[in-house]
Amino acid sequence: MARANTHNRLRRLELLAVQLKQDAHCTVRDLAQQHGVSMRTIARDLVLMRDQGMQIDADRGRGGGVRLDRNWGVGRMNLTYAEAVDLLISIAVAEQMKSPMLLANLASVRRQLVASFSPEKRNKVNQLKSRILIGVTASTYVQASASAPPKRIVQAVHQAFVDQKVLELRYQREDGVISNRQIEPQYLLLKYPIWYVVAIDRLRNEPRTFRCDRMLGASMGETRFKLLPKEKFQPSLVIDDSSM
Template sequence: MELLAVQLQQEAHCTISDLAAQFGVSARTIARDLSLMRDQGMLIDADRGRGGGVRLDSNWGVGRMNLSYSEAVDLLISIAVAERMNSPMFLANLGSVRRQLVASFSPEKRNRVNRLNSRILIGVTASTYVQASVASPPARVVQTLHRAFVDQERLDITYRREDGQTSRRSIDPHYLLLKYPVWYVVAFDHLRQEPRTFRCDRLLAATGTDTPFRLRPKAEFGASLVGDDLLV
């Protein structure tokens, strides 16, 4: 029924016969699904008469978006970054959106979000030299880093240094640091047995290990956390 709801939202006018043909089912099945959708509270309009169409009210779905924990966290981070950039455009409602998102969490998840937010830091804007060399890391690397950061799991990476040399590292991603527009991961490096900072766009590969780690005291990371204004 989700696909049917999406189709009804996208199309201004659909007939039951058209929908039946599109989804490869009978018109009776479509009619039954529409009835079930109405029972679930969806606002479905129908035109009377032969050839009449059905449509989902354009306002349906506002306030009904279901986000997973990780998706909600991503949205909160994006809102916080936008607020921190202090742009006067399009920020009027971000504070309200953020408060509603946080309020929708259970107390336990709210605490998790607060702890996670304390590990996402804002530093000074990157120099023009650094900005000139920044690139987008592979999507798969970003996703793996994101999961390891949120779940506090050790990460195996292949990293390219500024001189072009590559190395394999095993890191615990403690903090993410934004020096706009460049993201860094501040981690405990098991190869060097000390904290190190890695530019996210120089991560060539990343593999999760499913090995959890405990957060080390913030004081251990010292100069790596320069400019550590909290996002939220």
């Protein structure tokens, strides 16, 4: 329990530093409510942050706010492993799309992130990157019907993909037919701006491709699946946009 409390406090301190740097005006009361702790706890956190050398300014008087000097900590970034993995994968996607804009420093960021991982975690990240595929840009027909999937669905797909666990779906085809599916999210395919899940459909025991914005519901199950070679899914990777 003590270890969990320590971890929670360290994470709260990181979030407080980011929040105080971004927000123009935060009160101790507001911070306590947002983080679900007492005002006394936040006050102790602020004292500890000052002891660590952070430039925290406070306005005197009732309702006074606290803030972190915006010039403090330039170049510092504390990420959890999951956050670092997401950032690395996002960089890999940007690099695969070969856009000339905003790529100048991505290689340096990627090297620094990779260097912070153990060899075991580095291998895991490389495997995840190899499961993300970039296709041609979606047709105007598909783009016209596209919509952003809800955050809860995105999170469920993401977690099932990373953990290699079966994903339970409520899915709507283009013709409006809705069905419940159990799929193994083997690969993710981006045909900008549409994301597809390339999977084994357990209902048919065959490869199928599912548009993320057609998912009406998604939840991760407990069953793990075995990763299959990309070659098994080659027919599914050639998507006829008009049939999706």
